Amino acid sequence: xxxxxxxxxxxxxxxxxxxxxxxxxxxxxxxxxxxxxxxxxxxxxxxxxxxxxxxxxxxxxxxxxxxxxxxxxxxxxxxxxxxxxxxxxxxxxxxxxxxxxxxxxxxxxxxxxxxxxxxxxxxxxxxxxxxxxxxxxxxxxxxxxxxxxxxxxxxxxxxxxxxxxxxxxxxxxxxxxxxxxxxxxxxxxxxxxxxxxxxxxxxxxxxxxxxxxxxxxxxxxxxxxxxxxxxxxxxxxxxxxxxxxxxxxxxxxxxxxxxxxxxxxxxxxxxxxxxxxxxxxxxxxxxxxxxxxxxxxxxxxxxxxxxxxxxxxxxxxxxxxxxxxxxxxxxxxxxxxxxxxxxxxxxxxxxxxxxxxxxxxxxxxxxxxxxxxxxxxxxxxxxxxxxxxxxxxxxxxxxxxxxxxxxxxxxxxxxxxxxxxxxxxxxxxxxxxxxxxxxxxxxxxxxxxxxxxxxxxxxxxxxxxxxxxxxxxxxxxxxxxxxxxxxxxxxxxxxxxxxxxxxxxxxxxxxxxxxxxxxxxxxxxxxxxxxxxxxxxxxxxxxxxxxxxxxxxxxxxxxxxxxxxxxxx
Amino acid sequence: xxxxxxxxxxxxxxxxxxxxxxxxxxxxxxxxxxxxxxxxxxxxxxxxxxxxxxxxxxxxxxxxxxxxxxxxxxxxxxxxxxxxxxxxxxxxxxxxxxxxxxxxxxxxxxxxxxxxxxxxxxxxxxxxxxxxxxxxxxxxxxxxxxxxxxxxxxxxxxxxxxxxxxxxxxxxxxxxxxxxxxxxxxxxxxxxxxxxxxxxxxxxxxxxxxxxxxxxxxxxxxxxxxxxxxxxxxxxxxxxxxxxxxxxxxxxxxxxxxxxxxxxxxxxxxxxxxxxxxxxxxxxxxxxxxxxxxxxxxxxxxxxxxxxxxxxxxxxxxxxxxxxxxxxxxxxxxxxxxxxxxxxxxxxxxxxxxxxxxxxxxxxxx
Numbered sequence: 001x002x003x004x005x006x007x008x009x010x011x012x013x014x015x016x017x018x019x020x021x022x023x024x025x026x027x028x029x030x031x032x033x034x035x036x037x038x039x040x041x042x043x044x045x046x047x048x049x050x051x052x053x054x055x056x057x058x059x060x061x062x063x064x065x066x067x068x069x070x071x072x073x074x075x076x077x078x079x080x081x082x083x084x085x086x087x088x089x090x091x092x093x094x095x096x097x098x099x100x101x102x103x104x105x106x107x108x109x110x111x112x113x114x115x116x117x118x119x120x121x122x123x124x125x126x127x128x129x130x131x132x133x134x135x136x137x138x139x140x141x142x143x144x145x146x147x148x149x150x151x152x153x154x155x156x157x158x159x160x161x162x163x164x165x166x167x168x169x170x171x172x173x174x175x176x177x178x179x180x181x182x183x184x185x186x187x188x189x190x191x192x193x194x195x196x197x198x199x200x201x202x203x204x205x206x207x208x209x210x211x212x213x214x215x216x217x218x219x220x221x222x223x224x225x226x227x228x229x230x231x232x233x234x235x236x237x238x239x240x241x242x243x244x245x246x247x248x249x250x251x252x253x254x255x256x257x258x259x260x261x262x263x264x265x266x267x268x269x270x271x272x273x274x275x276x277x278x279x280x281x282x283x284x285x286x287x288x289x290x291x292x293x294x295x296x297x298x299x300x301x302x303x304x305x306x307x308x309x310x311x312x313x314x315x316x317x318x319x320x321x322x323x324x325x326x327x328x329x330x331x332x333x334x335x336x337x338x339x340x341x342x343x344x345x346x347x348x349x350x351x352x353x354x355x356x357x358x359x360x361x362x363x364x365x366x367x368x369x370x371x372x373x374x375x376x377x378x379x380x381x382x383x384x385x386x387x388x389x390x391x392x393x394x395x396x397x398x399x400x401x402x403x404x405x406x407x408x409x410x411x412x413x414x415x416x417x418x419x420x421x422x423x424x425x426x427x428x429x430x431x432x433x434x435x436x437x438x439x440x441x442x443x444x445x446x447x448x449x450x451x452x453x454x455x456x457x458x459x460x461x462x463x464x465x466x467x468x469x470x471x472x473x474x475x476x477x478x479x480x481x482x483x484x485x486x487x488x489x490x491x492x493x494x495x496x497x498x499x500x501x502x503x504x505x506x507x508x509x510x511x512x513x514x515x516x517x518x519x520x521x522x523x524x525x526x527x528x529x530x531x532x533x534x535x536x537x538x539x540x541x542x543x544x545x546x547x548x549x550x551x552x553x554x555x556x557x558x559x560x561x562x563x564x565x566x567x568x569x
Numbered sequence: 570x571x572x573x574x575x576x577x578x579x580x581x582x583x584x585x586x587x588x589x590x591x592x593x594x595x596x597x598x599x600x601x602x603x604x605x606x607x608x609x610x611x612x613x614x615x616x617x618x619x620x621x622x623x624x625x626x627x628x629x630x631x632x633x634x635x636x637x638x639x640x641x642x643x644x645x646x647x648x649x650x651x652x653x654x655x656x657x658x659x660x661x662x663x664x665x666x667x668x669x670x671x672x673x674x675x676x677x678x679x680x681x682x683x684x685x686x687x688x689x690x691x692x693x694x695x696x697x698x699x700x701x702x703x704x705x706x707x708x709x710x711x712x713x714x715x716x717x718x719x720x721x722x723x724x725x726x727x728x729x730x731x732x733x734x735x736x737x738x739x740x741x742x743x744x745x746x747x748x749x750x751x752x753x754x755x756x757x758x759x760x761x762x763x764x765x766x767x768x769x770x771x772x773x774x775x776x777x778x779x780x781x782x783x784x785x786x787x788x789x790x791x792x793x794x795x796x797x798x799x800x801x802x803x804x805x806x807x808x809x810x811x812x813x814x815x816x817x818x819x820x821x822x823x824x825x826x827x828x829x830x831x832x833x834x835x836x837x838x839x840x841x842x843x844x845x846x847x848x849x850x851x852x853x854x855x856x857x858x859x860x861x862x863x864x865x866x867x868x869x870x871x872x873x874x875x876x877x878x879x880x881x882x883x884x885x886x887x888x889x890x891x892x893x894x895x896x897x898x899x900x901x902x903x904x905x906x907x908x909x910x911x912x913x914x915x916x917x918x919x920x921x922x923x924x925x926x927x928x929x930x931x932x933x934x935x
Binding site: 471473474475477478479480482486487490491 | 661
């Protein structure tokens with residue numbers, strides 16, 4: 001207090017000392033920009049250089065070879081487009097049906113449809129290969145026995161890959177389009193009705209155009225993932241000699257000698273296509289205004305539909321059965337049954353496969369430990385980086401803002417196999433950084449791949465946090481670091497914990513980049529599952545898959561309980 | 570403007586981001602114990618000036634000196650971070666941390682300086698009792714009403730030894746009744762503690778009620794400064810006059826009145842003549858300018874002007890406002906607005922006579 005005999009004074013803060021300060025903000029901004037550049041730009045650059053070099057020096061040959069492999073290119077595009085159309089079509093339809101229509105059971109179904117997010121497509125693909133392979137597939141066996149027909153379905157085909165991958169990616173468009181539908185001002189539709197549009201016309205002319213950005217955005221997300229997909233075509237395509245870019249890269253690198261340049265050329269091709277699409281999406285959406293989400297809380301009207309609602313609910317249940325219940329039941333069944341058969345008389349159930357996986361199979365503990373360490377470390381690093389980058393983007397006027405904002409989103413357009421290729425190329429060649437062959441290279445790949453999620457979570461947490469809450473801490477004497485620790489971090493914790501849980505679960509299941517970067521000492525759970533699949537050890541594989549699923553759902557349950565407690569408190 | 574004895578002085582302050590220059594050269598000097606208010610419409614640079622003093626914005630040029638020592642000096646590269654300047658601040662959004670209790674909010678300044686809870690307790694309790702929130706110490710801060718949150722913000726600002734309390738529109742998020750009550754409380758608190766305060770508001774009543782001195786800002790520059798009475802009584806420019814509620818501002822030719830110092834004659838359009846105060850007279854014989862007067866200072870009589878004079882007019886519109894009525898009156902080419910008690914006869918189209926006392930009519934030169 002300034003008055004004489006100020007009643008509240010405890011210690012005097014003394015005259016403010018004039019001093020030069022390099023703000024902590026500047027250090028953090030520069031450091032994060034450098035880090036993001038190394039994480040994101042370096043592998044992309046490496047893929048480009050790798051694609052253009054051969055042992056003899058610069059060469060266009062790898063690239064020309066790749067462009068000549070028209071079959072694989074055709075397969076990749078067909079799988080990419082098919083998966084995207086199926087996932088976005090079904091996801092969008094389910095979003096509309098469950099978010100806006102009086103479908104029976106829509107509350108429960110809305111919880112169930114996103115579940116495949118937490119189940120790696122590798123497991124779904126394996127389960128479906130047991131169900132639908134042309135000769136040994138359980139469905140075919142059953143029908144052959146009952147009807148005497150030859151094989152009914154063949155999932156070891158392009159159609160099978162599209163079917164399984166499409167089902168696996170439905171949750172992305174379902175969630176994104178559903179959010180857009182829920183956030184929409186219902187008066188936009190109502191005014192179309194008042195001006196003479198039928199319900200169907202209002203949907204077609206007003207609602208659907210307004211959810212176009214979410215539809216397009218999720219289509220591109222799915223397409224990027226499907227183009228770089230490894231697990232599903234590896235399980236359902238490779239046995240029949242059907243290759244797409246992801247499995248082709250794997251084949252080239254497992255060749256002896258490995259054809260790194262040609263693999264890099266595939267990576268570059270994928271990168272160019274996906275980056276071009278993301279660019280086109282931005283160009284398309286920037287032309288018009290689609291701002292319908294105003295931050296107001298809307299309660300969109302439920303559309304009353306007739307008897308067709310039972311058919312639509314049945315479709316949703318069919319989806320949940322095909323994408324979740326059936327594959328998980330198959331895996332659990334295969335983990336418990338003594339051997340795979342459709343004859344009930346021969347079936348016996350015990351825990352011998354779990355015993356084998358847990359006590360005898362040498363890779364289980366190593367893979368589990370590596371996956372847990374990587375899951376915790378990758379989720380923590382991606383969230384911490386995301387909060388830091390989000391802070392620079394939301395709170396500073398730094399020139400690095402838009403650079404960080406854009407570059408940290410690049411990995412969305414980078415299939416994780418391509419990222420792994422880039423990292424391989426960089427770290428195999430830099431012996432002074434002995435990262436290749438260690439768990440660090442996997443961590444770098446995971447953190448880079450999940451960086452966009454971390455940044456989105458960090459910046460949205462900070463946007464919800466009034467900046468004066470931080471200013472008040474500075475004005476009450478807290479340094480920048482104390483402000484972050486005592487005010488910013490605790491207040492953004494709920495958002496960060498949700499993001500952390502999701503990234504932990506995704507890391508626990510990662511395979512596309514792990515399959516290129518692991519060594520025998522750094523194997524992870526999904527790779528161990530894949531190894532067992534390649535070795536044909538079906539029951540052990542099922543037991544390990546069930547363990548992997550269990551870890552995922554335990555993590556999810558802990559998170560849901562913690563959030564529940566926090567809401568109650 | 571800065572003199573050696575000033576407690577806090579801001580010199581030639583400029584703040585800009587990108588191409589926008591929010592503050593374009595502002596000088597402020599504050600004495601110890603003084604309450605200075607930065608008053609102006611939104612976008613005038615008042616909040617930016619305050620945040621620059623706090624250290625929350627980095628100015629592009631100028632100096633900020635506290636007790637003779639610069640906390641910011643663009644020329645010498647001095648920029649003391651906000652937590653080292655020894656100020657405290659009350660924010661428009663209250664900025665009460667929802668994850669802490671009331672006492673933890675108020676005691677935060679002690680905690681960050683490593684002072685233990687027990688040691689800080691007397692000061693925290695004292696600050697809470699000053700804002701009448703002693704019973705709320707252990708409540709989660711998120712459960713308080715807006716008015717209570719504002720009190721916590723105030724307690725937090727005065728709990729720890731501070732040189733200057735900076736207040737950024739602290740009452741603007743409260744409803745009208747609560748705003749008036751808090752205004753009284755704030756003025757009482759400052760009387761008891763005698764702290765130095767820099768206050769930002771767009772509400773002239775708030776500024777008049779609380780300030781020792783008011784600085785009116787416009788477009789990043791200071792337009793006029795003085796005591797509340799000076800500012801209210803003698804706004805210098807059209808901008809200040811209209812911002813302070815002089816709704817009637819009319820172009821006029823100004824002629825000094827011989828024999829009456831500080832008075833002038835203003836000739837309006839339609840040869841209407843008013844006598845007006847001219848406190849900022851510059852000695853010129855006749856100049857183009859304006860006169861301004863407040864609607865409450867217009868006296869209206871029904872009927873045509875009598876022998877004492879007055880200006881003839883016709884009521885073009887009358888609005889009933891409750892205690893007052895608002896009349897729009899046309900006299901030839903000019904139209905004025907008057908506030909008076911609601912009266913039966915003054916309906917639209919009625920003939921009236923109006924005048925303004927020379928004391929309440931002011932010459933405006935810019």
